[in-house]
Amino acid sequence: MRLPRFEYIEPINFEGALDLLYIHKDNAKVLAGGTDLLVRMKKGLLKPKIIISLKALKELSYIKKDDSYIKIGARTSIADIIASDLIKKEACALFEACEKIGAVTIQHYRGTIGGNILQDNRCIHYNQSAFHRSGRQPCHKDGGKICYARDASDRCNSTCQSDGATALMALGANITLVRKGTERIIDLDNFYTTDGIMPFAMESNELLKEIVIPIQGGKSSYKRLAYRSAIDYPIVSAGVFLKSSDTSKNEIEDARIVVGAIARAPIFLAKASSFLKGKKFNDISAFKKAADISMDNASTFAVHNVGSTLEYRCAMVSEMVFQALKEAAIVTQE
Amino acid sequence: MSKSNSDFSVVGKRIPKLDAAQKAMGRAEYIQDIKLPGMLYGRILYSKYAHANIVKIDTSKAVALSGVHAVLTGEDVPEKMKMGFIKDNPPIKKGKVCSFRDEVAAVAAISPEIAKKALDLIEIEYEEQIGIFDPEKAMEKDSPLVHGHLKSNVLKMPWDIHYGDVEKAEKESAFVVEDRFTTQWVTHCCLGTSGAIALFDANDNLTIHTNTQIPSLAQKDFLESLKAMGLENKRVRVIKPIIGGGFGSKLDTYAYEHIAILLAHKCRKPVKIAFDRVEEFKATSTRQPTIIYIKQGCDKNGKLTFRDMRMVLDNGAHTSWGATTPSVMLMPISSLYRVENVKYVAKCVYTNNTYSQAMRGYGNPQATFAIESSMDMLAEKAGIDRIEIRRINRNQSGDETPQGLKITTCGLEECIDAVEKELKFDGKNEKGVGTGIASLIHVGGGARIYGSDGCGAILKMDDYGKVDVFTGGTDMGQGLDNIIAQIVAEELGLLAEDINVVHSDTDICPWDVGAHASRSTFVAGNAALGAAKKVKQKIQKFASKLFDVPAEKIEFKDKLVFVPGDQEKSMPLGKLLRKAHFSPGGTMLMAEYFYDPDNQNMGKELKGNMSMTYSFGAHGAKVKVDEETGKVEVLEYVAAHDVGRAINPLLLEGQVYGGVVMGLGYALTEEVTVKDGEIMNANFRDYKLFTAKDAVKIKAPIIETDDKDGPFGAKGIGEPGCVPTAPAIANAIYDAVGVRIKDLPITPEKVLVALKKKND
Numbered sequence A: 001m002r003l004p005r006f007e008y009i010e011p012i013n014f015e016g017a018l019d020l021l022y023i024h025k026d027n028a029k030v031l032a033g034g035t036d037l038l039v040r041m042k043k044g045l046l047k048p049k050i051i052i053s054l055k056a057l058k059e060l061s062y063i064k065k066d067d068s069y070i071k072i073g074a075r076t077s078i079a080d081i082i083a084s085d086l087i088k089k090e091a092c093a094l095f096e097a098c099e100k101i102g103a104v105t106i107q108h109y110r111g112t113i114g115g116n117i118l119q120d121n122r123c124i125h126y127n128q129s130a131f132h133r134s135g136r137q138p139c140h141k142d143g144g145k146i147c148y149a150r151d152a153s154d155r156c157n158s159t160c161q162s163d164g165a166t167a168l169m170a171l172g173a174n175i176t177l178v179r180k181g182t183e184r185i186i187d188l189d190n191f192y193t194t195d196g197i198m199p200f201a202m203e204s205n206e207l208l209k210e211i212v213i214p215i216q217g218g219k220s221s222y223k224r225l226a227y228r229s230a231i232d233y234p235i236v237s238a239g240v241f242l243k244s245s246d247t248s249k250n251e252i253e254d255a256r257i258v259v260g261a262i263a264r265a266p267i268f269l270a271k272a273s274s275f276l277k278g279k280k281f282n283d284i285s286a287f288k289k290a291a292d293i294s295m296d297n298a299s300t301f302a303v304h305n306v307g308s309t310l311e312y313r314c315a316m317v318s319e320m321v322f323q324a325l326k327e328a329a330i331v332t333q334e
Numbered sequence B: 001m002s003k004s005n006s007d008f009s010v011v012g013k014r015i016p017k018l019d020a021a022q023k024a025m026g027r028a029e030y031i032q033d034i035k036l037p038g039m040l041y042g043r044i045l046y047s048k049y050a051h052a053n054i055v056k057i058d059t060s061k062a063v064a065l066s067g068v069h070a071v072l073t074g075e076d077v078p079e080k081m082k083m084g085f086i087k088d089n090p091p092i093k094k095g096k097v098c099s100f101r102d103e104v105a106a107v108a109a110i111s112p113e114i115a116k117k118a119l120d121l122i123e124i125e126y127e128e129q130i131g132i133f134d135p136e137k138a139m140e141k142d143s144p145l146v147h148g149h150l151k152s153n154v155l156k157m158p159w160d161i162h163y164g165d166v167e168k169a170e171k172e173s174a175f176v177v178e179d180r181f182t183t184q185w186v187t188h189c190c191l192g193t194s195g196a197i198a199l200f201d202a203n204d205n206l207t208i209h210t211n212t213q214i215p216s217l218a219q220k221d222f223l224e225s226l227k228a229m230g231l232e233n234k235r236v237r238v239i240k241p242i243i244g245g246g247f248g249s250k251l252d253t254y255a256y257e258h259i260a261i262l263l264a265h266k267c268r269k270p271v272k273i274a275f276d277r278v279e280e281f282k283a284t285s286t287r288q289p290t291i292i293y294i295k296q297g298c299d300k301n302g303k304l305t306f307r308d309m310r311m312v313l314d315n316g317a318h319t320s321w322g323a324t325t326p327s328v329m330l331m332p333i334s335s336l337y338r339v340e341n342v343k344y345v346a347k348c349v350y351t352n353n354t355y356s357q358a359m360r361g362y363g364n365p366q367a368t369f370a371i372e373s374s375m376d377m378l379a380e381k382a383g384i385d386r387i388e389i390r391r392i393n394r395n396q397s398g399d400e401t402p403q404g405l406k407i408t409t410c411g412l413e414e415c416i417d418a419v420e421k422e423l424k425f426d427g428k429n430e431k432g433v434g435t436g437i438a439s440l441i442h443v444g445g446g447a448r449i450y451g452s453d454g455c456g457a458i459l460k461m462d463d464y465g466k467v468d469v470f471t472g473g474t475d476m477g478q479g480l481d482n483i484i485a486q487i488v489a490e491e492l493g494l495l496a497e498d499i500n501v502v503h504s505d506t507d508i509c510p511w512d513v514g515a516h517a518s519r520s521t522f523v524a525g526n527a528a529l530g531a532a533k534k535v536k537q538k539i540q541k542f543a544s545k546l547f548d549v550p551a552e553k554i555e556f557k558d559k560l561v562f563v564p565g566d567q568e569k570s571m572p573l574g575k576l577l578r579k580a581h582f583s584p585g586g587t588m589l590m591a592e593y594f595y596d597p598d599n600q601n602m603g604k605e606l607k608g609n610m611s612m613t614y615s616f617g618a619h620g621a622k623v624k625v626d627e628e629t630g631k632v633e634v635l636e637y638v639a640a641h642d643v644g645r646a647i648n649p650l651l652l653e654g655q656v657y658g659g660v661v662m663g664l665g666y667a668l669t670e671e672v673t674v675k676d677g678e679i680m681n682a683n684f685r686d687y688k689l690f691t692a693k694d695a696v697k698i699k700a701p702i703i704e705t706d707d708k709d710g711p712f713g714a715k716g717i718g719e720p721g722c723v724p725t726a727p728a729i730a731n732a733i734y735d736a737v738g739v740r741i742k743d744l745p746i747t748p749e750k751v752l753v754a755l756k757k758k759n760d
């Protein structure tokens, strides 16, 4: 499998990159580490005419504390995030998620956090070689009118398997998107659409600049399930955030439960989250209940298209949420 | 008296692979690296259906594309050009396709890109037919036929065997267990993908560079293809580049090799076909998947009374060696543990799936999975400890099994002991943790599958005390070169690095039936040893004149030829060789040897001692089962093997580690997922081969039984590492959480479903 032909441009600064995106729009694709983009290009899933590389934009690579926020540059490598004490302390779920991404070789210097949360949705019927796909009608995501994953579905049900996205959503992160002349900030909750073909609300001329995580004094955790210990996307995952109330340390004031790798986007489970408010940190049965509510709510969105059986993945939503809650609760107690 | 390792100076030593630096530095030449002047690039177009008639093929646009030299379809393939041992598989299909991997056209062009483009321009109209993908359904009377010209989907195969009296033994048994097991498609995952370059000289003699484990038999296949092409009495030269892994995958010739030949002949230029990873997954063969029914029993003391096994093998659409794996399955079925009454029926059934091939263990892992799982079930039913039941029934030196296998040396008991020493089998592990054991028998002294089980060696001394050994054997990464070097060096008092092993070229190397059946150390080793002994005698004869002593007084050590106790009578081997070459009436020191073991072909009766000796082993696993997710973690693994003698313990351990990790993938994660005949996970992301991070710590105790027929006592050990892994894991899971998984791979969801069922 070879890459299709493209023109490669390496802007030397952020403004230069914005200019290029302004000019080329849909014809261009941004390349960060390329570990998602190039694989899709090799399969012929997309054929951008122009590649705008962020290679020279070192200014987009940072992790810093600014007041009560952690700010991460879009081009920061997964390895840098894993190595950061700040992240480990204040955004443990992100640390745990990054640790599981691909393998050392992907985390190392290639894979970036920006690329991670902007990676395309996946589906076993879609992420196949050009030859495999050529033998049949194209599906929705491939420009056609059918879906192989769900019979008679009028839209694409591909799955968001980004580890980073699920963890960051649990942490209540927002992102800064920039286009020539303007900048906007959007919560991850609102950023992910439920459209399998275009999974996020982003324009082709926009560049992701920064990810911002509020430091809220709570504890977070991320759990995922995969067959192997490395080079394996999650088949289900959960990110949770728990915060104790100022008055009573043993009482949950705020909770966020997000499950990933099960639907078109990471799902913030409002009902399960609010159920935990006011519960005690050592109330294991409340965690179990919240986990079961999570499973019930998430299952309706689940699609059988990233391996394993659907029954199993749905059952595991509850288990991953439960494990994550337990872990977050334990660290909170410590 | 048997020798101990301290009696040797090279044998038994941990000598790193002689080609390690070459490979680590990227200097080794694989097929991908080879470019010949004027070479064209071939590519193959595969079917888009599992089962369809080809109504029309239009290649005109591809032919017209600039840079394209040839386009072939089934119409261009000579009628008699067919592959596989029952010759049911033409390299390009005509009129009809029976599986997704069926070749429908091929092109040769000046670049891989143009070749690819040309394929895209070939227009084919198909008429889809009903596909049949379940072998048990394919056996039913009114099933659609995969090959319309045949009466049934069931192949004519001889596997219907009965030793002793199973019915009677069953009646007399105190305990009987019965169950159904299934095993999946897995594939070899060689890191070096397949490829070949074919070229013809002006007289239509063929040279083919190809990744093969069977240079001599491949030569025969290619000669037959030439004959089918009307090229009689031609020469075929098979050159092997460095091979990046075989594991059985290169034991047959493939369509791409024959297509390269057709294209090269048509274009009068060298043509290379090299697979990418997707093609490697889709167009090379898998391990034979099986459906296994097993029933076995014991008396009240735990002594096995009978074993009754029935199997259905999914043959796929065409036939390769996968269909003959019952011949090796028969070995554990009839001879793993002492059991007098044995019945075995196997049926191979055509389906529209991919076809299978040889793969490390050749059927043995499938059969052993059922046998060893069932042994634990029987032990439980009879109320006997699972180690004890294995001890009671263990094979022993001097046994002859119902199949007629003669067990010369047997270290099975020591292997079981070694596993028991490392792991606890008292059922007192912490919650969710358990141990399991499973044993193995495998051919360790060649295997007479064909009329011959022979291998030749030619040994040539140079002027300086170095040796070239030309062997028929094949090194494909497993380290045969080292083993031969160590054997020859030991015999001639040299160092391993003094020996250059050449195995790459049928124009130079002698004949051999191939690198299969764990036979290379034993057979190619014995051939090299035979040649070394012959040359040694010649040198002794020459030196005896020089030193004026009887030839048998002369010894070899530390590169010297000498008479012990007489300091005057000693000379560096190099100097002696130069004397031989330079003295009047000089002599050249060279020898050849053909070793064909005294083993038996099974013949019509399906009985006979197929190997000179048998390797044994016992594997033990300690696992932890997460009862919430069903995930199995392997905590410890012990793989003890009776290897006769470890010529090189370092390579031997490597072979065992590699085998075990392959076996663990088989047990837990690996599966070629097939949806209506189509492979859905043709990449390493979705095909769950164990990664370095998944690998577990393995202890590999070596039991040496010094086999009288092996070179320096060695037995073959290429395959056993992956044979009893799956049942060891399955048994450990049962010990841990009380569920028995009978279908491989043992995925978390299967464990969880079973746990739920148990707890409900």
Ligand SMILES: Cc1cc2nc3c(=O)[nH]c(=O)nc-3n(C[C@H](O)[C@H](O)[C@H](O)COP(=O)(O)OP(=O)(O)OC[C@H]3O[C@@H](n4cnc5c(N)ncnc54)[C@H](O)[C@@H]3O)c2cc1C
Binding pocket: A029, A030, A031, A032, A033, A034, A035, A036, A037, A038, A039, A054, A074, A075, A078, A100, A101, A102, A103, A106, A110, A111, A112, A113, A114, A115, A116, A117, A118, A119, A120, A161, A162, A163, A164, A206, A207, A208, A209, A231, A232, A233, A234, B685
């Ligand atoms: C073998 C393998 C295993 C993997 N396993 C995992 C896994 O377990 N979990 C997981 O989450 N991911 C996994 N991945 C996916 C991927 O490697 C990671 O998500 C990685 O972090 C992506 O980062 P990147 O910089 O390489 O992205 P790229 O491929 O460079 O970019 C991904 C997408 O984001 C866009 N993009 C990137 N940066 C910007 C920006 N600043 N502004 C606008 N658009 C941008 C690109 O145009 C592209 O569409 C795996 C990939 C491989 C090849």
Ligand code: SF4
Binding pocket: A122, A123, A124, A125, A126, A139, A140, A141, A142, A146, A147, A148, A149, A150, A155, A156, A157, A158, A196, A305
């Ligand atoms: S979910 Fe359906 S439409 Fe979307 S990628 Fe998969 S098969 Fe295509």
